[in-house]
Amino acid sequence: MVKPVVVRNLHGQVVQELGRLIVSGEIAPGVNLPREELLAEHMKVSRTALREAMKVLSAKGLIESRQKTGTRVRDTVHWSQLDADVLAWRCASMPTDDFVEKLAEMREIIEPAAAAAAARRRTADQLGRIEAAYEAMAASTDREEWSVADLAFHEAVLHATHNELMISLFSVIETALGSYLALSARKASDFKYSLPHHKKVLDAIRRRQPEVAREAMHKMVADSRSNIRRHAKKA
Amino acid sequence: MVKPVVVRNLHGQVVQELGRLIVSGEIAPGVNLPREELLAEHMKVSRTALREAMKVLSAKGLIESRQKTGTRVRDTVHWSQLDADVLAWRCASMPTDDFVEKLAEMREIIEPAAAAAAARRRTADQLGRIEAAYEAMAASTDREEWSVADLAFHEAVLHATHNELMISLFSVIETALGSYLALSARKASDFKYSLPHHKKVLDAIRRRQPEVAREAMHKMVADSRSNIRRHAKKA
DNA sequence: CGGGCATTATTTGTACTACATAATATTACA
DNA sequence: TGTAATATTATGTAGTACAAATAATGCCCG
Structure with missing residues (x-):
C-alpha cells in the first residue's frame, strides 16, 4: 500500500536525506548548514548535486x-506542511499519536464534505465507479483485497466532487495516514464490518442526497478514527 | 494584500517562467521540452541554472x-495542486469563475471545521488574539484596515485549532483567493457589514461552543461566497 | 575615543567544460 | 528475419573558475 518512493537520482537521495534530518528536528530551525563545499564533501557528492x-x-x-x-533551516511555519515529501518525513520521524490525530482530523473534515459534493455533482459514470468499488469490497475475501477496494471507493467519491484540490488534499492525507489506516480494519475475522456504512454512503450519492451522504460518511470516518485511537492507546 | 513574490535568484525566475507556461497549458502535458542545452540557450541562462x-x-x-x-510535462493528476506556486500560477492564468468556485468551496469546508476545533481547544492566549483582531475590525475606518484585521481574525482562529495542517491549507487557499476576497467586501460604504457575523463566531469560541461556532462561521463564508459569485456574474 | 566609511573576506550564485550513465536507434551477424 | 552488439543522444554528475552580495574588519577623521 505504501509506495517506497524509489529515487534514482543522486540529488533526490540528498533531498531525502537532508529533508528527513530537518523535519525530524535533528537539524533545528535557525541553525546554519555547513557551507556547500564542506557539506558536499561530507555527503560524498559534488557541489552540483548538492x-x-x-x-x-x-x-x-x-x-x-x-x-x-x-x-539556514527556516522556522516550521514556512514549511509546506501539505507537501507529500514533508508529510512523509514527518510520518517517518514523528509517528506520535498526536500527529496521527491531526491527519485523522483533516480526513474527518474533508471526506464528509466530499461525499456531500459528490451527491450533488456526480455523473452517471462516476456513480458507476463508486458502485464498482463497493461491489469489489463486498466480494473481497481477505483484508488485502478489501483494502484496495476500500481505497478505490474513497477515491471514486473524491473524483465525483469535480474539485481537484479536494482530490489532491485527500490523496496526500491518505498516503500519510497510510499504514495507520490498516489499524482501523479490526481483527481479521470481521474486516468487512464497515460495509453497511459504505452502502449508506453509496445509496445517498445515488439518490443525490447531499446531507444524508455527509452524515453517513461522517459516521464512517469517525468510527475509523476511534478504532485507530483505540489501537494507538494499546501500543 | 497580494505579495508580488519577488525572486532574486536566476533559477527562481526560470521556475516562474516555465511553471507559468506549463500550468497555463501553453506547454501541454505529454509534450517534450527542448533538450537542456537548447532550452538553456533559448532562455539565455546556463544549463546549471536551468x-x-x-x-x-x-x-x-x-x-x-x-x-x-x-x-516531458506530466499529466495534471501528478501536479502538486496544493503547492503555493502551482496555485498562484493557476490563478494568474486561469482566473475563471470555475476555479474560484473550487477555492471558495475548500474554504467553506475548512473554516467552519476550524471554528469548531478552535472553540474546543483554544487557549486563553489564543482567544485574546482573536478578540484583538475583532476589536481592530470594529475600530477600522477604511476597507484597507478592515481587510488586514479580517485576515488576522481568520488566522487567529486557525491557529487556535492547534492543527498546523489546517493552518497551512488555509493560508494556501487564502493567498490563492487573494484579490477575489476583496470582492466579498461590498461597496465602500458598508464594508463592516459582516462584523456581527464575526461577533457570533468570537462569542461561540469564547464560550467553547463548537457547534455554534461552526454554524456561525459557515453562515459567514457562505455569505462571502455568494457575494463573490454575484460580482463574478456581473463581470 | 567613537562613529562612519571604505576594504576585505567569505559564502552563495552563475557559467562552462568534461565525462558518466542510461535508454533508444542502428547495424551487423547468424 | 530475429537477435545481439554497437552507436547515438539525452540527462546525470563532477569539477573549476569567476561574479555578486554582504557580514566583518579596520581605517580615517571628527
Whole structure:
C-alpha cells in the first residue's frame, strides 16, 4: 500500500536525506548548514548535486540560502506542511499519536464534505465507479483485497466532487495516514464490518442526497478514527 | 494584500517562467521540452541554472526527466495542486469563475471545521488574539484596515485549532483567493457589514461552543461566497 | 575615543567544460 | 528475419573558475 518512493537520482537521495534530518528536528530551525563545499564533501557528492537538492528543499520552504550568510533551516511555519515529501518525513520521524490525530482530523473534515459534493455533482459514470468499488469490497475475501477496494471507493467519491484540490488534499492525507489506516480494519475475522456504512454512503450519492451522504460518511470516518485511537492507546 | 513574490535568484525566475507556461497549458502535458542545452540557450541562462529550476518543477510534479528520453510535462493528476506556486500560477492564468468556485468551496469546508476545533481547544492566549483582531475590525475606518484585521481574525482562529495542517491549507487557499476576497467586501460604504457575523463566531469560541461556532462561521463564508459569485456574474 | 566609511573576506550564485550513465536507434551477424 | 552488439543522444554528475552580495574588519577623521 505504501509506495517506497524509489529515487534514482543522486540529488533526490540528498533531498531525502537532508529533508528527513530537518523535519525530524535533528537539524533545528535557525541553525546554519555547513557551507556547500564542506557539506558536499561530507555527503560524498559534488557541489552540483548538492545544490540541486538544496533548491528543492528551498522550494518546500525548509531552508533559505543567502550569499555570505549561508544556508539556514527556516522556522516550521514556512514549511509546506501539505507537501507529500514533508508529510512523509514527518510520518517517518514523528509517528506520535498526536500527529496521527491531526491527519485523522483533516480526513474527518474533508471526506464528509466530499461525499456531500459528490451527491450533488456526480455523473452517471462516476456513480458507476463508486458502485464498482463497493461491489469489489463486498466480494473481497481477505483484508488485502478489501483494502484496495476500500481505497478505490474513497477515491471514486473524491473524483465525483469535480474539485481537484479536494482530490489532491485527500490523496496526500491518505498516503500519510497510510499504514495507520490498516489499524482501523479490526481483527481479521470481521474486516468487512464497515460495509453497511459504505452502502449508506453509496445509496445517498445515488439518490443525490447531499446531507444524508455527509452524515453517513461522517459516521464512517469517525468510527475509523476511534478504532485507530483505540489501537494507538494499546501500543 | 497580494505579495508580488519577488525572486532574486536566476533559477527562481526560470521556475516562474516555465511553471507559468506549463500550468497555463501553453506547454501541454505529454509534450517534450527542448533538450537542456537548447532550452538553456533559448532562455539565455546556463544549463546549471536551468537544471536547478527543472529539479524544482520536478519536485512539484510538473515535469519528469529521464536520460535519453528527455524532459516531458506530466499529466495534471501528478501536479502538486496544493503547492503555493502551482496555485498562484493557476490563478494568474486561469482566473475563471470555475476555479474560484473550487477555492471558495475548500474554504467553506475548512473554516467552519476550524471554528469548531478552535472553540474546543483554544487557549486563553489564543482567544485574546482573536478578540484583538475583532476589536481592530470594529475600530477600522477604511476597507484597507478592515481587510488586514479580517485576515488576522481568520488566522487567529486557525491557529487556535492547534492543527498546523489546517493552518497551512488555509493560508494556501487564502493567498490563492487573494484579490477575489476583496470582492466579498461590498461597496465602500458598508464594508463592516459582516462584523456581527464575526461577533457570533468570537462569542461561540469564547464560550467553547463548537457547534455554534461552526454554524456561525459557515453562515459567514457562505455569505462571502455568494457575494463573490454575484460580482463574478456581473463581470 | 567613537562613529562612519571604505576594504576585505567569505559564502552563495552563475557559467562552462568534461565525462558518466542510461535508454533508444542502428547495424551487423547468424 | 530475429537477435545481439554497437552507436547515438539525452540527462546525470563532477569539477573549476569567476561574479555578486554582504557580514566583518579596520581605517580615517571628527
